Every structure is written in structure tokens, then in C-alpha cells.
Amino acid sequence: MSEANNNFATTVLPKDDHAEGKQHSQGQPGIHLPKNADDIKEFSQVRNVDAKALNEQIAKAEQEAKDKVNELSK
Secondary structure, three states: OOHHHHOOOOOOOOOOOOOOOOOOOOOOOOOOOOOOHHHOHHHHOOOOOOHHHHHHHHHHHHHHHHHHHHHHOO
16 A cells, blocks of 8 residues: 555544534525415416517517627727
8 A cells, every 4th residue: 555545534523413403594595485475465466478478578688788788898
């Protein structure tokens, strides 16, 4: 065996007994399920959206904005 293999050592970190079994994402951004979902008007409103038309409209607007920036930077 080489000398590098003989000097190899692992490090084991101590176990934190206080954190075991506790949720670590408390207070951080994430999914929120409101208890009063029926009272929130945005959840009850439904719109029929043509996804293809909406994507075409957004792509066109983005391309126009890019063209304008390129024109101004010349």
C-alpha cells in the first residue's frame, strides 16, 4: 500500500439529539395550504385560457422587447 492510503482517516460528526425528529423547514418558504380556502375569492374564480394563444402572445411581447433593447444598444 502507498503512504497516502495508510494516512487516510474518516471524520464522524457528533449526533445532534436535539434536532432529531424535528422539522427543519419551519418558517421557510414552501407550500401553504390555507384553512379558509373557500373564503378566498381567487380560489373560486375559474378562467378558460387558451394556453397556446397565451404563450404566443408572451413570446411575441418578449421578442419585441428584445428587439427594442438591441435597437437601442446599437
